[in-house]
Amino acid sequence: MRGLAQLLAVLAVATAFALALARIVHLLHMLQLEEYDIRRFVHWVALHVDYLAANPMLDLLGLLGVVVLFLYLESASSIVIACSLSIVIGLAGLLWELRLWVRSPVKKALVMTPRARRLLGCAAILSAGICLVPFAGQARLALAIAWLLPTLAPAVLVISRTIMEPIEASIRDWYVRDASRILAGFAPTVVGITGSYGKTSTKFFTAQLLESRYRVLMTPESYNTAMGICRVIRGQLGPEHEVFVVELAENEKGGFEHLLSLVPCSISIVTSVGLQHLEEFGSEAAIRRVMKEFVRMPRSGSTVVLNADDPVLAEIGSVQGKRILSASAGGSLSSDLHAENIVMSADGLSFDIVMSQDEQFACHTKLLGRHNVENILLAVAVARELGVSWNAIQDSVATLQAPPHRLQVMAGAGGVRIIDDAFNSNPAGFAMAMEVLAAFPSRRVLVTPGLVSLGKAEDTENIEAGRQAAGAADTVILVGPKKTRPVREGLLSAGFPETNILTARSLEEVTGLMRSLLTPGDTVMFENDLPDTYNE
Incomplete structure (x- = not known):
């Protein structure tokens, strides 16, 4: 009997360990989506306690662990009973965890990068140590700890992240040094683009305009942090590249000094100064200060192009040692180039580009959204600064492609038009998107989870977003009943029919709703698509 008790104790610990690892893998996904930021991850855990408790087997196993802490298992038979019960609960917990994964498909899966593998390895070693070390002393304590381990998985992951940070910092420093060496060796012209919003679109347009004359490398998608930029430099930059167009995150740890080193x-472009990432910066004043400091930094370039329609950027006058250029879609005659005669429709944009010396060039693009005129002008300013001809610019503007998930128009099933604006998550962009949606014929369906990362202004901005949506959409599908309450409030305050407001908990539910809702000729706009950490 004692031999059976020892075998079952080992199996019980192994089952609990496997369940803990399954839970750690799920939490690692959430930590990765939060960019490995412990503060944001802990905040997510605090807001999703009910979600973490969706597997009742974890609670039962933890309860068994607490009971064993205070209940002496003196006989072999009592150990056999307790361990058998633990194994059954643990296996049921693993099946339950698998069921949760199947029922909750993710938008962006966990990517097992080297960093993720190192962190998972550390968590596994730490978990194994927590389970096995007490066996050297008291088996009862070891069993209790093992059974509590799946419930304590968030704490295990946070501790592992803390343990690994010095190692990760050393690895990051090596990557930065190596990428800096490669960049200095090839010495391309570097065009940096930053701003609260509009960075990615402006980056895409700048690269496309410059490709008519230069061999260009652009950081893909939203690669805008030091590690993302290092990855591009080390993996893609070569001697053939004459221009490197790079997006710079305004909320990167270490600030712009770190990125610009x-x-x-x-040459650099500043697209805007807004509320995006207000939660991280703390105040609008802090965002304005950081953006103004970027313009003055020696490594931001000898030439800086500013959006003259942004009131904060418009305040920046001359800067010692810098050539400041300005571009305006609002017709500011004092800017170096501005747009006139803007016509927006469902077919795209038409406008004239006017230089300060009265040169005027007609342009047309299939891109949607009045705000894209600003982004194009900023790109044109850089292209002209680097010697691209006006004829080449006009031809390139006509063929510009929208970045993925930014007002992309696609043909959906059954004759439905899809406007994918999933990566738009700021108030100004939301307002512009509603203007675009309103330009299409009825019926117009908006799918949105609202806006996030706006700190104390979040509810106010979402109420205003609801009011704007009321004037553009015929039907609104809100994703997430709790977080979209302010959007609903804004819709109703603008007189939008409550019967035309539908609510879903996930995009999977949205798909089900649209099957019965949509008819040929309808237009559906997906506005903002929050990561899985926002699932309700």
Whole structure:
């Protein structure tokens, strides 16, 4: 009997360990989506306690662990009974965890990068140590700890992240040094693009305009942090590249000094100063200060192009040692180039580009959204600064492609038009998107989870977003009943029919709703698509 008790104790610990690892893998996904930021991850855990408790087997196993802490298992038979019960609960918990994974498909799966593998390895070693070390002393304590381990998985992952940070910092420093060496060796002209919003679109347009004359490398998608930029430099940059167009995150840890030490710019663009990432910065004043400091930094380039329609950027006058250029879609005659005669429709944009010396060039693009005129002008300013001809610019503007998930128009099933604006998550962009949606014929369906990362202004901005949506959409599907309450409030305050407001908990539910809702000729706009950490 004692031999059976020992075998079952080992199996009980192994089952609990497997369940803990399954839960750690899920939490690692959430930590990765939060960019490995412990503060944001802990905040997510605090807001999703009910979600973490969706597997009742974890609670039962934890309860068994607490009971064993206070209940002496003196006989072999009592150990056999307790361990058998633990194994059954643990196996049921693993099946339950698998069921949760199947029923909750993710938008962006966990990517097992080297960093993720190192962190998972550390968590596994720490978990194994927590389970096995007490066996050297008291088996009862070891069993209790093992059974509590799946419930304590968030704490295990946070501790592992803390343990690994010095190692990760050393690895990051090596990557930065290596990328800096490669960049300096090839010495392309570096065009840096930053701003609260509009960075990615402006980056895409700048690269497309410059490709008519230069061999260009652009950081893909939203690669805008030091590690993302290092990955592009080390993996893609070569001697053939004459221009490197790089997006710079305004909320990168270490600030712009850290990014610009990696990629000192020849020319840079500042697209906007807004509320995006207000939660991280703390205040609008802090965002304005950071953006103004960027313009003055020596490594932001000898030439800086500013959006003259942004009131904060418009305040920036001359800067010692810098050539400041400005571009305006609002017709500011004092800017170096501005747009006139803007016509927006469901077929795209038409406008004239006017230089300060009265040169005027007619342009047309299939891109949607009035705000894209600003982004195009900023790109044109850089292209002209680097010697691209006006004829080449006009031809390139006509063929510009929208970045993925930014007002992309696609043909959906059954004759439905899809406007994918899933990566738009700021108030200004939301307002512009509603203007675009309103330009299409009825019926117009908006799918949105609202806006996030706006700190104390979040509810107010979402109420205003609801009011704007009321004037553009015929039907609104809100994703997430709790977080979209302010959007609903804004819709109703603008007189939008409550019967035309539908609510879903996930995009999977949205798909089900649309099957019965949509008819040929309808237009559906997906506005913002929050990561899985926002699932309700």
